Amino acid sequence: MPQLKNDRYIRALFKQDVDKTPVWMMRQAGRYLPEYKTTREKAGDFMSLCRSADLACEVTLQPLHRFKLDAAILFSDILTIPDAMGLGLYFTQDHGPRFERPISCKKDVDNLITPDPEGELQYVMNAVRTIRRELKNEVPLIGFSGSPWTLATYMVEAGTSKSFTKIKKMAFCEPQILHSLLDKLADTVINYLNAQIEAGAQSVMIFDTWGGVLSSRDYNDFSLQYMTKILDSLHRSFAGKKIPVTLFTKNGNQWLEQIADTGCDCIGLDWTIDIATAKMRVGSRVALQGNMDPSMLYASPERIKQEVATILEGFGNGNGHVFNLGHGIHLDVPPENAKVFVDAVHDLSVKYHK
Ligand code: 1CP
Numbered sequence: 001m002p003q004l005k006n007d008r009y010i011r012a013l014f015k016q017d018v019d020k021t022p023v024w025m026m027r028q029a030g031r032y033l034p035e036y037k038t039t040r041e042k043a044g045d046f047m048s049l050c051r052s053a054d055l056a057c058e059v060t061l062q063p064l065h066r067f068k069l070d071a072a073i074l075f076s077d078i079l080t081i082p083d084a085m086g087l088g089l090y091f092t093q094d095h096g097p098r099f100e101r102p103i104s105c106k107k108d109v110d111n112l113i114t115p116d117p118e119g120e121l122q123y124v125m126n127a128v129r130t131i132r133r134e135l136k137n138e139v140p141l142i143g144f145s146g147s148p149w150t151l152a153t154y155m156v157e158a159g160t161s162k163s164f165t166k167i168k169k170m171a172f173c174e175p176q177i178l179h180s181l182l183d184k185l186a187d188t189v190i191n192y193l194n195a196q197i198e199a200g201a202q203s204v205m206i207f208d209t210w211g212g213v214l215s216s217r218d219y220n221d222f223s224l225q226y227m228t229k230i231l232d233s234l235h236r237s238f239a240g241k242k243i244p245v246t247l248f249t250k251n252g253n254q255w256l257e258q259i260a261d262t263g264c265d266c267i268g269l270d271w272t273i274d275i276a277t278a279k280m281r282v283g284s285r286v287a288l289q290g291n292m293d294p295s296m297l298y299a300s301p302e303r304i305k306q307e308v309a310t311i312l313e314g315f316g317n318g319n320g321h322v323f324n325l326g327h328g329i330h331l332d333v334p335p336e337n338a339k340v341f342v343d344a345v346h347d348l349s350v351k352y353h354k
Contacts, residue, residue: 006139009071010203013244013266013287015320021312021349022070023342024142026294027328028063029075033335035062046091047083050076056127057134064139066335067342070322071140071203074131074196076124078146078207081188082155084115092159102158104166106174109181114188117195124192125199132200143201145193147208147249148185148230149223152178164213171222178222186226190233197235197243205246205268206230212251219255228262246289250327253278260285271326276314287320292341294325297333301340308344317352 004010008022030036039059043049050056060075079097083089088100103109115121131141146154154160156167156178170178193204211223227247236243247259248268259267260282269278269290278288296307308323315321323345329338 002137004137004140004202006070009322010140010244012320012322013203013246014242015287017319017353019350019353020346021315021321021323021352023323023345024069024071024073025063025325025329025338025341026073028067028069028073028338029059030329031331032329032333032338033062033066046077047089050080050127051123053123053126053130057130060127060131061134063338067339068346069139069342071142072131072135073142073205074124074128074144074201076127076144078144078151078209079154080121080124081115081145081151081185081192084120085112085155085188087155096160097154098159099155103152103155103181106177106180109177109184112181112184114184115192117192121192121195125195128196128199128201140202141200143193143196143204145189145196145204145206147206147211147223148182148189148226149214150208150210151185151189152181153210153213155181164210171218182222182226186229189230193230194233194235197238201243202241203244203246204234205248208247208249208252211249216254219249219252220258223249224255224258224262231262231264244287246322248289256282266320266322268324269326274314275311275321276316279315283318283320287322288315289322289324291324291326294327294330294333297325297329297337297341299337301337304337304340305344305348308341309348312345312349312352315352323349 008018011018012022036059039055040049043055056075060072064072079089090098092098153167156170206227208223214222244265246266246268247264250270253273266287266289269288271291271293275291292307292311
């Protein structure tokens with residue numbers, strides 16, 4: 001296996017020495033980049049962009065041509081899984097995802113197909129293979145999936161939600177139906193992420209975007225236990241290389257200790273927690289990813305640099321920090337500000353790695 005030219009991101013996830021703190025941005029490929037909009041127009045619509053290995057590869061690499069990012073992330077979406085399970089994904093005018101056939105009863109769950117990652121989801125694996133070839137071992141490729149709970153919210157709510165009433169009604173009135181859905185999703189995610197690793201993903205991340213809407217008692221039952229099941233069955237090394245896994249529960253700060261107990265390598269932090277506090281609580285056990293407020297990218301270059309410096313100082317000396325935003329980059333952020341951010345992480349972090 002050829003060596004990565006820049007392996008800072010992988011080394012940081014294993015808490016090994018690095019020369020600078022590695023950085024990437026959630027949603028780094030997307031609508032804030034004019035070149036993304038051009039490629040998306042060429043593709044016609046969002047899912048056609050995801051289904052074309054060449055175009056998905058093109059947009060994956062676009063942010064890497066502009067910024068000195070330490071990792072690439074597969075261009076795809078978490079909703080490829082429910083789509084492949086037969087729910088009929090489509091995007092409405094305002095780009096919100098919707099499903100033609102949402103889940104509302106036991107029969108719907110029983111009828112779900114278990115997708116074959118090299119069948120219905122082969123377009124994702126083809127994108128991974130194409131991106132790996134084109135990356136030429138410059139930086140690692142991150143594969144990803146939604147968590148079972150987060151995928152289930154879209155499948156039961158029929159799209160995005162603010163109050164999550166349909167899925168919570170199912171959770172509290174017919175929990176056995178929801179558990180059978182979550183269990184099927186966990187099995188599907190295991191197959192999907194393992195296939196991404198076999199296709200070339202060098203690290204994987206699980207996005208539990210909506211885990212934070214659960215009560216402190218329900219989080220383990222409906223979200224964390226299924227992520228733990230996934231972690232227990234993922235390839236943790238492949239082709240002689242260890243594969244690090246990051247878990248990100250947005251609004252999940254109250255559960256950092258439990259998340260670290262799953263055996264993940266890294267916890268993704270949103271911006272609401274002080275990284276020094278997070279490090280004190282779990283930093284001896286796992287690496288931490290995060291955690292600048294994405295809206296800070298609207299600020300002046302000076303303010304962005306100051307915020308990066310504060311977060312670096314909060315983490316302090318020692319290994320195990322991957323710099324990132326606390327959630328996805330906003331679509332109206334000036335790309336120049338993203339460059340200021342990435343460069344600041346590299347420039348200002350050298351002193352913590354001597
Ligand atoms: O082109 C467009 O306008 C479509 C917008 C878009 C993009 C750029 C969607 C639809 N998905 C994506 C790409 C995407 N989605 C990536 C690409 C890799 C990257 O550069 O980071 C990733 C990792 C995702 C993951 C994703 N999709 C999540 C989890 C991460 C998060 O942001 O919390 C979620 C919740 C989704 C659902 C989704 N897909 C698209 C939209 C607009 C949404 C959010 C809908 C909602 O608010 O509920």
